[in-house]
Amino acid sequence: MLTSLTNPKVKEWKKLQKRKYRERNGLFLVEGHHLVEEAIKSEWTVREIILREEASLESVNALPVTYVSDQVFNEIAETQTPQGVAAVIEFKDFTYEPAPYSLLIDSVQDPGNLGTLIRTADAAGFNQVIVGRGSVDVFNEKVVRATQGSLFHLPVIQAELEEVIPYLKENNVSVYAATLEDSVPYKHIETQSNVALLVGNEGQGIREEILNHVDQNVNIPIYGEAESLNVAIAAAILMYHFKA
Structure with missing residues (x-):
């Protein structure tokens, strides 16, 4: 001992x-x-x-x-x-591949949010999570704990989203960004496979240089007085919509 x-x-x-x-x-x-x-x-x-x-x-x-x-x-x-x-x-190395359902994460810095995003992607049946530059370390203890074991259930890849998104689009994956700017309500988007959902930083949103690569921006209507939804909650709504 x-x-x-x-x-x-x-x-x-x-x-x-x-x-x-x-x-x-x-x-x-x-x-x-x-x-x-x-x-x-x-x-x-x-x-x-x-x-x-x-x-x-x-x-x-x-x-x-x-x-x-x-x-x-x-x-x-x-x-x-x-x-x-x-x-x-x-560490286990994964390579991103075109998949029916991918969650892309840009600059999410709160460990609890990142862990919850991974856990929710697992629950929603998404195939992979790709974490971009500026996000908290995937192997941070608080992130790992917040995944509740989902870190070990699906590939979680750290990569440059500016490289990932064009590659996915070349392979017939539609990329949707969760943002208010120039967006349509998510219910206007038909559910489909071969889709990647992009979510961004809790305060600043998704970086402009990444938004330039996506196919469509989508939003979740706010019916009450809140200014916005937590990024993990928003991602959960959208992931389950695309999987419906």
Whole structure:
């Protein structure tokens, strides 16, 4: 059992709380029974399981397990009340492809929103999520937690949307942007497959240089006094519309 905060392995785990170290090592941490079990069931590579001394996990199988003290686990955990179960996961590379349903995300910076977008795309039956420049890191702990395991269910790709959108259009995928500017109500758009939905930054919306590439802008009518909808809520309405 590891009990020292100065142990080299503990230091390496602690570094994975920062994006530059995650990217350098190609690894990230997940916490909690549900997320760890979803990772184990998936095709992602689980490098190591970390268990607090009194914790247990049924689905460990033949995976390497390291037991640590309460003090060590609290040092590497980022949740307020850690469950005592964590895992080190290897990055998984995906390549974007033309697909019946794709969610494109431009510059979404709130971890909870990005995680919820991934989770909702999974629930709505979308085939892939493509996260563009300016968005929060997909492997940020709060993003991973907000996905509730959906990160391990469908490809989540980080790419330049300026390159992705023309490629999708060349392959007969219609690209719709959720924005008020020069847009039509979403109910005027017939449901269809081979569609990509683009959503943008919570405050600034979608960058102009990306909007120039889309086929049609769509909006969700506001019937009350609210100025706008949360980006994840708006995306959910539109994704389910296109899947209807």
